[in-house]
Amino acid sequence: MYILEMNHVSKSFPGVKALDDVTLQVKPGTVHALMGENGAGKSTLMKCLFGLYTMDEGDISFHGEPVKIDSVKEALQLGISMIHQELHLIPYRSVMENIWLGRFPRKGGAKSPFIDHATMYDMTEKLLAELNLTTIKPTDLLRTLSVSKAQSVEIAKAVSYDSKIIIMDEPSSSLTENEVEHLFTIIRSLKARGVAIIYISHKMEEILKISDEVSIMRDGKYVGTWEAKELTTAMIIKRMVGRDLTNRFPPRKSNPGSELLRIDNYTSPNPRSFKNVSLTLRKGEILGIGGLVGSQRTEVMEAVFGLRLHSEGKLYIEGEEKTCNNPYEGKKLGMALLTEERRATGIFPVLSVQDNLLIANISSYIKRNRLLNVSKMAADSKKSIKDLDIKTPSAKTLIKSLSGGNQQKVLIARWMLTTPDILILDEPTRGIDVGAKYEIYVIMSELAAQGKGVIMISSEMPELIGMTDRIVVMSEGRVAGTVDSKNTNQEEIMELATKYVG
Amino acid sequence: MSANSLAYTLLGKRTAKQFVMDKAIFLVLLLLVIVIAIINPRILSIRVMRDVLMMSSTKVIMALGMMFVILTGGVDLGGGRTVGLAAVISASMLQTPDYVRRFYPGLGQIPILVPIMIAVAAGTLFGIINGLIVAKFKVPAFIATLSSMLIIYGANSIYFNMAPNNSQPIGGLRSDFTYLGSGSIGFMPVIIIFAAVVSVIVWIILNKTVFGKNVYAVGGNPEAAAVSGINITKTLVGLFGLCGFLIALSGVLEAARTGGATNNYGSGYELDAIASCVVGGVSTTGGVGTVSGVIAGVIIFSFINYGLTFVGVNPYWQNIIKGLIIVSAVSFDIRKYVKKN
Numbered sequence: 016m017y018i019l020e021m022n023h024v025s026k027s028f029p030g031v032k033a034l035d036d037v038t039l040q041v042k043p044g045t046v047h048a049l050m051g052e053n054g055a056g057k058s059t060l061m062k063c064l065f066g067l068y069t070m071d072e073g074d075i076s077f078h079g080e081p082v083k084i085d086s087v088k089e090a091l092q093l094g095i096s097m098i099h100q101e102l103h104l105i106p107y108r109s110v111m112e113n114i115w116l117g118r119f120p121r122k123g124g125a126k127s128p129f130i131d132h133a134t135m136y137d138m139t140e141k142l143l144a145e146l147n148l149t150t151i152k153p154t155d156l157l158r159t160l161s162v163s164k165a166q167s168v169e170i171a172k173a174v175s176y177d178s179k180i181i182i183m184d185e186p187s188s189s190l191t192e193n194e195v196e197h198l199f200t201i202i203r204s205l206k207a208r209g210v211a212i213i214y215i216s217h218k219m220e221e222i223l224k225i226s227d228e229v230s231i232m233r234d235g236k237y238v239g240t241w242e243a244k245e246l247t248t249a250m251i252i253k254r255m256v257g258r259d260l261t262n263r264f265p266p267r268k269s270n271p272g273s274e275l276l277r278i279d280n281y282t283s284p285n286p287r288s289f290k291n292v293s294l295t296l297r298k299g300e301i302l303g304i305g306g307l308v309g310s311q312r313t314e315v316m317e318a319v320f321g322l323r324l325h326s327e328g329k330l331y332i333e334g335e336e337k338t339c340n341n342p343y344e345g346k347k348l349g350m351a352l353l354t355e356e357r358r359a360t361g362i363f364p365v366l367s368v369q370d371n372l373l374i375a376n377i378s379s380y381i382k383r384n385r386l387l388n389v390s391k392m393a394a395d396s397k398k399s400i401k402d403l404d405i406k407t408p409s410a411k412t413l414i415k416s417l418s419g420g421n422q423q424k425v426l427i428a429r430w431m432l433t434t435p436d437i438l439i440l441d442e443p444t445r446g447i448d449v450g451a452k453y454e455i456y457v458i459m460s461e462l463a464a465q466g467k468g469v470i471m472i473s474s475e476m477p478e479l480i481g482m483t484d485r486i487v488v489m490s491e492g493r494v495a496g497t498v499d500s501k502n503t504n505q506e507e508i509m510e511l512a513t514k515y516v517g
Numbered sequence: 518m519s520a521n522s523l524a525y526t527l528l529g530k531r532t533a534k535q536f537v538m539d540k541a542i543f544l545v546l547l548l549l550v551i552v553i554a555i556i557n558p559r560i561l562s563i564r565v566m567r568d569v570l571m572m573s574s575t576k577v578i579m580a581l582g583m584m585f586v587i588l589t590g591g592v593d594l595g596g597g598r599t600v601g602l603a604a605v606i607s608a609s610m611l612q613t614p615d616y617v618r619r620f621y622p623g624l625g626q627i628p629i630l631v632p633i634m635i636a637v638a639a640g641t642l643f644g645i646i647n648g649l650i651v652a653k654f655k656v657p658a659f660i661a662t663l664s665s666m667l668i669i670y671g672a673n674s675i676y677f678n679m680a681p682n683n684s685q686p687i688g689g690l691r692s693d694f695t696y697l698g699s700g701s702i703g704f705m706p707v708i709i710i711f712a713a714v715v716s717v718i719v720w721i722i723l724n725k726t727v728f729g730k731n732v733y734a735v736g737g738n739p740e741a742a743a744v745s746g747i748n749i750t751k752t753l754v755g756l757f758g759l760c761g762f763l764i765a766l767s768g769v770l771e772a773a774r775t776g777g778a779t780n781n782y783g784s785g786y787e788l789d790a791i792a793s794c795v796v797g798g799v800s801t802t803g804g805v806g807t808v809s810g811v812i813a814g815v816i817i818f819s820f821i822n823y824g825l826t827f828v829g830v831n832p833y834w835q836n837i838i839k840g841l842i843i844v845s846a847v848s849f850d851i852r853k854y855v856k857k858n
Contacts, residue, residue: 088746103744105737107805108730116734117745119727128726 018043018211024073033059037237046212048222051232052255057215061182065097066090096173097182104157111139111153114172142171146201163194182213199225217307218516219248256505264481267460272298275468276437281328289315289492296468303483304472306512311492312472313355316439320352321345351430355441361426364415368407369396371414371425376432399428420451439470476505491515546817553824560827573819574712575767580811581719582763583790585756589736590803591658595666596764599640600783602673603768606636608687608778616689620682629693637765644761648754677780688777698774720808732756737804793818796846
């Protein structure tokens with residue numbers, strides 16, 4: 016019998032079908048791993064279950080009864096909890112307050128305004144003892160706890176709701192090996208209490224060690240469910256990536272020239288971030304950066320552009336040592352960075368397409384009288400719109416009313432106007448439709464043909480292999496290996512990406 | 518002995534730096550107090566201390582009200598005007614019967630509690646409206662209270678301008694009323710007792726009640742509070758209402774202390790209250806703050822005010838010094854909470 020069944024779940028976002036007829040069946044008292052590449056739809060599915068998203072189609076039954084979950088509160092009341100990657104805790108409050116928030120025991124009846132601190136302390140102590148978390152005191156302030164202990168508090172909170180299902184989204188991503196061991200001990204004791212765990216992780220070894228069953232998703236679709244003991248790492252990878260490369264990329268002749276950019280031994284001051292990263296980009300080359308979410312690929316590239324600190328490492332442009340401590344300097348060195356979060360760090364939503372196009376290059380339009388050359392600005396934005404085939408009613412249209420793909424083209428055009436030699440693109444095709452993707456690939460090829468260097472960070476294996484000359488694969492903040500795009504396959508990249516994981 | 522070595526002696530090596538970081542502004546102000554005392558040692562008398570505490574009393578009540586709003590990352594810009602409103606309302610109904618220019622010429626000797634309750638209710642009502650606007654329409658507290666600042670001042674001025682008063686300062690207050698502000702029981706001024714009682718009640722609310730914990734939770738991480746099923750609207754309305762209540766109460770006592778009121782009473786007090794909270798360690802990003810910190814902040818501020826005048830510092834310079842204190846307090850405060858990259 017299943018404790019949870021999700022059947023025929025579909026969910027669309029504008030331009031993307033995130034979930035397409037997905038099924039998930041979980042047995043009580045088991046650890047059920049949910050696996051898939053980045054963007055396969057695991058998190059979307061879990062958010063539907065936890066009441067954060069509403070599904071377009073499909074049904075959920077819990078204990079065999081059909082249920083409807085429209086809010087987090089309803090999910091919690093049913094007995095479904097979620098441990099997020101970013102913990103939902105209040106830093107300057109005690110452990111016990113965090114656990115019983117919204118449900119404090121009260122002195123003299125449920126209507127009383129006064130908290131019964133003694134009872135709350137005892138309840139917390141008992142709860143922590145049950146989970147073998149005796150190193151945590153109910154009165155400890157959250158901010159004084161390590162990430163691992165804070166996570167344990169969140170698990171304790173989930174247990175305190177008498178949860179029957181606990182969703183753990185990458186719970187081990189910021190834990191050390193010993194801490195992961197401890198997490199597994201907690202998970203085993205939860206299993207013994209009949210709690211089902213839905214475990215999302217990219218770490219193969221962990222999955223095979225802790226889970227009973229594994230469900231795999233790919234491109235928003237359900238691939239299947241297997242017993243964990245029947246599986247091997249290779250089999251999981253095969254099923255996660257198992258698709259063919261179609262001819263979705265413009266043909267391009269690669270002809271890399273001399274060295275354009277080199278970083279040597281880049282290391283972050285944050286010990287959890289990247290370390291000892293070295294790589295080279297040549298003129299006319301498209302270099303791919305692969306790796307899992309959390310492999311710090313974005314962080315490295317932001318450090319190269321000066322958006323993030325690095326404590327060690329040298330930067331060479333055409334063989335000459337340079338320093339780059341902020342994006343202003345990065346721009347002067349001829350670099351451009353298209354950031355990953357289009358909405359958060361890319362577009363200015365309430366400004367026009369023209370303003371969005373010209374913002375990075377605005378100083379070049381200053382006339383001798385210190386005013387802006389308005390006619391040249393209009394002409395340049397018109398040209399960009401035409402060159403990149405940006406579909407917009409006019410240059411004065413607010414960018415927020417454009418589709419994601421067209422917004423992305425505006426951002427690429429923005430950086431092209433600064434005439435960079437080095438263009439770094441972080442997930443340039445995320446969340447945009449196939450047609451726009453192809454156009455972005457064409458732009459990349461053209462830039463490379465002009466002798467510029469292009470770096471593309473991508474989670475999409477096909478485009479990584481199909482569009483680049485070489486791929487640097489990162490794993491847990493380090494370079495796991497560099498492969499030649501013509502002679503590699505998804506399995507090899509996936510293996511490298513998980514090299515230092517777990 | 519430097520502040521650092523003092524902390525070192527008191528706390529040992531490991532925590533010395535942390536202690537200096539956390540308490541930097543306190544230590545700086547302590548130094549200022551010491552400097553003032555060295556310039557003029559006569560300031561260290563019981564009488565001066567009593568004066569400083571009396572000056573601080575209404576400000577403590579107001580700052581505690583302000584703290585509730587700052588705990589959720591907001592600010593009540595209408596606070597000073599609420600002081601004026603409550604002062605005018607209470608004073609207008611509490612004049613001696615034989616006073617020449619009475620606000621209500623025909624009004625008899627009504628029980629003292631009635632006007633006080635009307636004044637405090639008016640402040641609470643405006644607070645609740647602020648809370649509703651912030652919670653329901655998601656208007657930032659800064660803007661919501663900027664508007665109510667104007668509205669309260671306008672309403673108060675219309676009331677103050679009613680015939681026969683016609684915007685004359687309200688004076689001739691009843692002695693049973695002024696007793697609340699300037700009387701004393703033995704050596705202890707009544708107003709200090711007021712401040713002490715209010716402080717204890719606020720401490721209980723923040724530390725012993727569900728409402729208080731919810732205030733910290735909503736301020737510390739609104740998303741976590743919502744996910745935990747806390748009624749955020751109710752919490753916001755409650756804390757803004759309480760803020761209005763406390764600030765109006767301080768306005769009533771301010772009228773009693775000074776023996777009069779005009780519509781311009783309390784102008785700018787909200788800034789002093791905010792400054793005291795910040796100096797007392799209430800984080801402007803929300804979720805952190807204690808009653809004892811706020812009291813210390815207010816007293817330190819009053820002492821510096823008093824002390825700078827006492828040693829003869831030009832009032833213009835006093836403003837500059839106060840401005841520097843506030844900006845350094847917030848800079849240190851932010852340094853404590855910013856995430857390290």
